[in-house]
Amino acid sequence: MSVNALYDYKFEPRDKVENFHGMQLLYLYWPHHLMYCSPFAFLVQPDMTFGAFIEEVLKPAVAAHPDAGNASFLDARWQLNGEPFTPDASATLKDSGIDHKSMLTVITPELNGIAGSAS
Amino acid sequence: MAVKNKKLNLKDKYQYLTRDMSWEPTYQNKEDIYPDERFEGIKITDWSQWEDPFRLTMDAYWKYQAEKEKKLYAIFDAFAQNNGHQNISDARYVNALKLFLTGVSPLEHAAFQGYAKVGRQFSGAGARVACQMQAIDELRHSQTQQHAMSHYNKHFNGLHDAAHMHDRVWFLSVPKSFFDDARSAGPFEFLTAISFSFEYVLTNLLFVPFMSGAAYNGDMATVTFGFSAQSDEARHMTLGLEVIKFILEQHEDNVPIVQKWIDKWFWRGFRLLSLVGMMMDYMLPNKVMSWAEAWEVYYEQNGGALFKDLERYGIRPPKYQDIANDAKHHVSHQAWSTFYQYGHATNFHTWMPEKEELDWLSEKYPDTFDKYYRPRFEHWAKEHAEGRRFYNNTLPQLCQVCQIPTIFTEKDDPSMLSHRQIEHEGERYHFCSDGCCDIFKDEPEKYVQAWLPVHQIYQGNCEGGDVETVVSKYYHINIGEDNFEYIGSPDHKRWLAIKGKSSDEKAGGADKNAA
Numbered sequence: 001m002s003v004n005a006l007y008d009y010k011f012e013p014r015d016k017v018e019n020f021h022g023m024q025l026l027y028l029y030w031p032h033h034l035m036y037c038s039p040f041a042f043l044v045q046p047d048m049t050f051g052a053f054i055e056e057v058l059k060p061a062v063a064a065h066p067d068a069g070n071a072s073f074l075d076a077r078w079q080l081n082g083e084p085f086t087p088d089a090s091a092t093l094k095d096s097g098i099d100h101k102s103m104l105t106v107i108t109p110e111l112n113g114i115a116g117s118a119s
Numbered sequence: 120m121a122v123k124n125k126k127l128n129l130k131d132k133y134q135y136l137t138r139d140m141s142w143e144p145t146y147q148n149k150e151d152i153y154p155d156e157r158f159e160g161i162k163i164t165d166w167s168q169w170e171d172p173f174r175l176t177m178d179a180y181w182k183y184q185a186e187k188e189k190k191l192y193a194i195f196d197a198f199a200q201n202n203g204h205q206n207i208s209d210a211r212y213v214n215a216l217k218l219f220l221t222g223v224s225p226l227e228h229a230a231f232q233g234y235a236k237v238g239r240q241f242s243g244a245g246a247r248v249a250c251q252m253q254a255i256d257e258l259r260h261s262q263t264q265q266h267a268m269s270h271y272n273k274h275f276n277g278l279h280d281a282a283h284m285h286d287r288v289w290f291l292s293v294p295k296s297f298f299d300d301a302r303s304a305g306p307f308e309f310l311t312a313i314s315f316s317f318e319y320v321l322t323n324l325l326f327v328p329f330m331s332g333a334a335y336n337g338d339m340a341t342v343t344f345g346f347s348a349q350s351d352e353a354r355h356m357t358l359g360l361e362v363i364k365f366i367l368e369q370h371e372d373n374v375p376i377v378q379k380w381i382d383k384w385f386w387r388g389f390r391l392l393s394l395v396g397m398m399m400d401y402m403l404p405n406k407v408m409s410w411a412e413a414w415e416v417y418y419e420q421n422g423g424a425l426f427k428d429l430e431r432y433g434i435r436p437p438k439y440q441d442i443a444n445d446a447k448h449h450v451s452h453q454a455w456s457t458f459y460q461y462g463h464a465t466n467f468h469t470w471m472p473e474k475e476e477l478d479w480l481s482e483k484y485p486d487t488f489d490k491y492y493r494p495r496f497e498h499w500a501k502e503h504a505e506g507r508r509f510y511n512n513t514l515p516q517l518c519q520v521c522q523i524p525t526i527f528t529e530k531d532d533p534s535m536l537s538h539r540q541i542e543h544e545g546e547r548y549h550f551c552s553d554g555c556c557d558i559f560k561d562e563p564e565k566y567v568q569a570w571l572p573v574h575q576i577y578q579g580n581c582e583g584g585d586v587e588t589v590v591s592k593y594y595h596i597n598i599g600e601d602n603f604e605y606i607g608s609p610d611h612k613r614w615l616a617i618k619g620k621s622s623d624e625k626a627g628g629a630d631k632n633a634a
Binding site: 005010011016019032034035039042061114119 | 155158159305499509511528571
């Protein structure tokens with residue numbers, strides 16, 4: 001225990017997966033598109049396919065960005081929790097190794113935001 | 120008068136009314152009376168070494184503060200009777216007050232609770248008295264701020280439920296969690312956090328911008344509050360410095376503990392002040408100075424001199440100070456971008472700067488604004504003009520420690536977010552920076568239980584699954600009145616009516632009640 005306290009200082013993490021009623025959290029970061037101020041926090045079903053995630057979750061989230069129409073997300077360079085990651089559109093998130101509070105990074109090197117400003 | 124020397128001199132009076140009111144216990148253990156004094160590892164060998172720079176006694180305190188308060192309320196009355204709100208620079212200014220009332224005034228109340236608590240926990244009488252007076256100051260400030268701003272509540276939206284919002288609204292978890300972290304620490308960490316790191320090192324960056332901002336924008340009620348609080352703030356700052364010097368002089372073992380707290384609370388304070396940065400650069404129609412200039416004067420210069428002075432105690436400047444100094448070029452733009460896109464979930468309005476304001480920002484931030492932020496803002500302004508005012512319809516990732524969305528960028532690459540991620544006991548955690556990540560790693564038990572607003576919404580604990588229900592039912596934000604874009608808002612229309620620029624609405628408070 002690293003907290004100095006007058007009693008046994010131990011608490012359950014507040015955001016364990018069982019608190020999300022069968023769903024899980026998934027963060028997504030699209031570098032060089034800082035018009036979206038931070039990575040997105042999505043609530044997703046673990047048995048959703050990666051392809052459905054792209055179509056039903058990611059695309060609507062970024063639709064307002066001028067680069068969104070030119071982005072080919074499935075062919076982009078991906079990272080899962082900082083490690084290289086190869087998406088499989090037909091695999092579920094769970095089977096793709098995407099667990100609760102994972103973060104995906106999708107890199108589209110040819111797209112650099114509004115007027116190339118990384119926005 | 121026949122009786123000579125009836126009055127005590129100041130020093131004797133102070134001695135009688137403070138130190139001599141204390142006594143050494145004989146039938147109870149001192150350690151049982153002050154159980155919180157030792158567990159943090161701070162060693163105090165001699166409490167009598169505590170200096171009392173102001174030598175203020177309670178009887179003098181009441182008399183002095185009552186006089187100040189009488190004058191203050193006379194000015195509030197005059198402000199209300201003369202419809203002082205009509206003389207401000209522009210109604211956009213009122214949004215800074217909404218942020219202050221929901222974000223800062225409840226912290227004054229939290230500070231009152233904190234000082235009342237630690238004032239009980241020290242065995243040294245001098246420290247107890249100083250904390251007692253500061254506790255009363257903080258309570259007064261919380262009240263007088265609310266009274267200063269209550270006049271605006273009659274004429275503008277978003278000021279109606281500040282205490283409720285402070286406990287619930289997503290961005291207000293940032294100031295709330297800051298103070299909860301300090302108040303749930305031991306008494307010495309609390310004083311290092313609030314008296315030293317916040318009041319002494321950073322308070323000018325909160326008070327000067329808000330009070331000068333009020334003066335520059337014609338808000339005489341808030342300016343008068345600022346003047347009234349100034350003498351208290353001077354006492355608080357002196358206490359902050361005295362606390363640190365006293366702890367450091369008492370025992371060399373205290374030095375590394377205090378250094379760790381300074382590192383932590385400098386970083387937490389710096390993150391909290393992002394809100395003030397955006398207020399200065401974006402929410403004040405008449406600008407006082409830029410956030411970068413304020414940071415240079417009040418932190419880099421004043422703070423630099425302070426930490427030079429503390430060198431002889433073995434204290435170095437706070438860790439990640441270099442990151443904070445560099446971030447002065449970015450944080451206000453990043454924070455305003457965030458509030459602009461989540462303006463549907465705030466109790467104040469947001470807007471894009473006008474052309475001359477954009478030029479002012481370009482001039483004040485020559486190395487960053489045109490390169491990273493102006494294109495974004497011009498795009499949003501264009502979208503708005505074409506009927507597509509941008510709102511982000513997703514929820515943001517939050518930092519586990521400061522609870523701000525992870526919006527900040529790398530010092531060496533402002534095109535990339537300074538996101539950090541770790542695993543702790545099988546759970547993943549995300550942070551906005553190394554500064555916040557280090558704070559977590561040092562005391563993970565404290566932060567694994569963080570009440571992160573985004574996650575709470577997703578867990579179904581905020582009265583609804585969709586943002587609209589959360590905002591209206593759980594936050595008590597009146598949709599269409601308090602939130603969304605400033606241009607075309609009821610506040611904006613009312614201001615135009617006050618200035619005689621539109622006949623759509625009558626000026627004054629009556630129409631708000633009717634609306």
